[in-house]
Amino acid sequence: MFPDVRRRRLPKLFLLVTALALPLTACGPDLGRSNFARTTVPAAAGTGQVADGPITDAAVAANVLRTIKPCQFLTKDALGALGLGTVEEDPSPSSIAFDRCTNKVKDPGGKEIRFDFEIGSTLLPRADKTAGQVGGLPLRVNKTDESDCTVAAMTALNPDNALVLTVAYASDPCRPGQAVMDAVVQKLHNSPEKYSTPPGTLLSADPCTMADTTVVASAVPSAKSAPSGLHSCEWQSNGGDPTVTVEFLPGLPPIVGDGYSKVDLGNGVTGYQKPGTTSSAQCQVEWQHRPWQGDDVELAQVDYRSLDGKPDADDPCGKAVTVAKNVVTKLPKP
DSSP, rough: OOOBBBBBBBBBTTHHHHHOOOOOOOOOOGGOOOOOOOOOOOOTTTTTOOOOOOOOOOOOGGHHHHBBOOOOOOOOHHHHHHSBBBBBBOEEEEEEOOOOEEEEEEOTSSSSSEEEEEEEOOOOGGGGGGGEEEEEEEEEEEEEEEEEEEEEEETTTTTTTEEEEEEEEEOOHHHHHHHHHHHHHHHSSSOOBOOOOOOTTTOOOOGSSSSSSHHHHTTTTTTEEHHHHHHHHEEEEEEEEEESEEEEEEEEOOOOOTTTTEEOOOOOOOEEEEEEEESSSEEEEEEEEOOOOOSEEEEEEEEEESSSSSSSHHHHHHHHHHHHHHHHHHHHHE
C-alpha cells in the first residue's frame, strides 16, 4: 500500500498502531473489575477453543457485513448503555475505509478508553487465543500488555475474518472490549443500520470476484485469491510473492500529483498510477467509480508488489494496469 496524505491513504495497520501508541496514565477506579453486562461464555473445558467448523450465521455473512455501518456500535447511546463511563463525542468514521470507526469513553476516574472497531478484519489474534463464544461466534482475545487488548468475534474461518475491536485502556482493557463486542454481536442480530446501496455501488461488491484469475496470473504466477477484508482481496503465488490486491474504499477523487500520473484503463475510465519509491517492485492504480458522500467518491484500487522484483525489470505499473483494465470491465455499473 502507498500512504498518501492528500488522499488520506493509510495502511490497514493504522487502527492497531494508533490504539497501541496511545499513552494512558490517568488515575481512577479500575473499570476492569466493574460488573457491566457480559454474555461471553467460557471456552470448552480442556481445549481453550470452540469448534473449528464453518460459521453459518447468516447475520455475519460477508455479503451482509459489507453494507453494515460501523459507527452505530460506538455511538453515545450504544456505549453509554454499557455503563463504561462518559461518552463525550460522537464516533468518528474512517475517511479511508467503509468498515471502520473509533470513539472513546472516560471512565468514572477520568481515564480514557479508546475503541477502534473494524468489520471484517483479517488482522486477528491467533486461534490459540480463542476464549469461548460471543453470541454464538468464536471469540478470540489477545491482551498484548497491561493497557492494550484486541477482541475478535470470528465471522469466518479458513480463511479467517472477524469483527475486531482494539482497546487502549490502563485498567484491564479486555473487559470493556468484551462488553462492547457483546453489544455489537447482539445488534448485528437485531436490525443493524445499513448503508444505502444505489445501483453500481462498490459497497456490496465482492472484490475476489472482480478480477479474472487468468488475467491476474499474468502478474502473479499460480495466482490464488483470498479475502484480505470485506472490501479487499489478495492474489498471491504459492510462495507468497508477488501479490496483487484489489480494494474498494472511499476517498477524494484522484488527481495528478504526488507521484500519480494518468493512465487509460479503457471503457472511458481514467486511472491514476503511482510507482513505488523503494527498491522493490510496486505500483498502485486507482480510479473513481461513483460518488460516495460529500466530496468523497467510491474508489477502486489495484496494487502490485513484489519484494523480490526490481522496478526496471519487473514493470510493476504495467502489471497493475493490466489487472486494473480487467477489473474495470467487471465492476457493477453505476
